[in-house]
Amino acid sequence: MIQQLKKMVSGLQTLSGLTLFACLPMFFSGVTRISMLMFIGLSIVEYFLDKRYQYSQFFTLHKAPFWACIAYFLLLIIYAPFEQDTQHLPLFIESRSAFLIFGVLGLLDTKVPPAKYLAGIASGMSTILIAYTLYLAYTQAPEVVTNWQKHIILTRHTKIHAHMAFNMYLNVAMAACFWFIKQYKSWFTRGALTLLIVLFYSAVAYSNARTGFVASNIIIMAGIIYLLWDKQKILVVSATVLLAIVGGTLILNNHKVEKMLSTQKDVRYDIWIESVTLLKQAPLLGIGASTNVEHLIDVFLDSPYIIRDRALIDSCLHPDISGAHPHNQLLQSSMEFGLLGLLTMLGILLLPIAYMVKYKCNLVLLTFWSVIVIQLQTEVIRGSLGDYAFCLYLLFAMYYAQQSSKKVVGSMQGHDQLPSTAR
Secondary structure (H helix, E strand, O other): OHHHHHHHHHHHHHHHHHHHHHHOOOOOOHHHHHHHHHHHHHHHHHHHHOOHHHOOOOOOOOOHHHHHHHHHHHHHHHHHHHOOOOOOHHHHHHHHHHHHHHHHHHHOOOOOOOHHHHHHHHHHHHHHHHHHHHHHHHHOOOOOOOOHHHHHHHHHHHHOOOHHHHHHHHHHHHHHHHHHHHHOOOHHHHHHHHHHHHHHHHHHHHOOOOHHHHHHHHHHHHHHHHHHOOOOHHHHHHHHHHHHHHHHHHHHOOHHHHHHHHHOOOHHHHHHHHHHHHHOOOOOOOOOHHHHHHHHHHHHHHOOOHHHOHHHHHHHHOOOOOOOOOOOHHHHHHHHHHHHHHHHHHHHHHHHHHHHHHOOOOHHHHHHHHHHHHHOOOOOHHHHOOHHHHHHHHHHHHHHHHHHOHHHHHHHHHOOOOOOOOO
């Protein structure tokens, strides 16, 4: 009876995790909410059914990013009594509760769906949503379309998800395809997966994204090294040079980059300058998350350059305040909670990389987390990925980092270099 219950809970937990993962490239919906609640609840039930509490180790390098997530949420609560303006606190508490919840799930060694299922869903969902976007753009086009690229981008942005979250999912799908290629020996399968990589790469390039497209090129380079370095070093070097030329040419022809180069102005640069000026007013302690939003909105409205970006200003004044941030996660954390905020966020972002490097984890996995860190130098978690999506990516990344490091850990245990982690 107990074994049947364990099997049922495990199956439902896996199914809810896969459903939640499939929802990442789309706007938050009822399906997302239900699958997330199921995944969280079933993960906790499974922890006790498996009696993992008997051998859990909570204070390891693998668990450190999750402790940092919990601390990041607690800073929001600790600062609440000292905020000058608390009107946005409920929104932040609701959104950032993902750091607390998924942080706890990480400490509990929550199991995640098998890699082949996640890779298949990432590839399949990306393909389906690209096709669906093109279908919507074609069937819902106005009578006269002067710029099809802008129309398709706008369709995806309004019907599917913002370009940053969608492109990140496409980058995950590319990484998954490289992983799949290494698993299969069939040239037909490998050829089909290569075509998918080209499709996802082209979709990111077409979206006029800058950071996302740079991330795509990094993933392609890492994927080539991952597949060919052991046997085809000359081919790897040649492909990397070719990719650098092609990718560099495409990024220079990016609409946003062209505009920045021609005008020598970029609103994100102005936002950084204004944000750093605000940070200097309270660099050690910060001013709290809600108060920081109000200060940023005031500064943006007073800036003769930033106020010209009407889309940004509208997103700042919208009830969800989605645009009221400094477009840099480390900067935002420092502005909100001072030095503690900076150290906490550095822990969340960099400790996974430290773990992966130390235990020689899978290169594709390391690259995936690195591109998330890169994206957050020009955006913030809530504005680009969403808090729950970021935390889910972290949970999956650390789980598979531990899995891919098992051979290294095992060999070190054999030489008495590490304590046993056998379950």
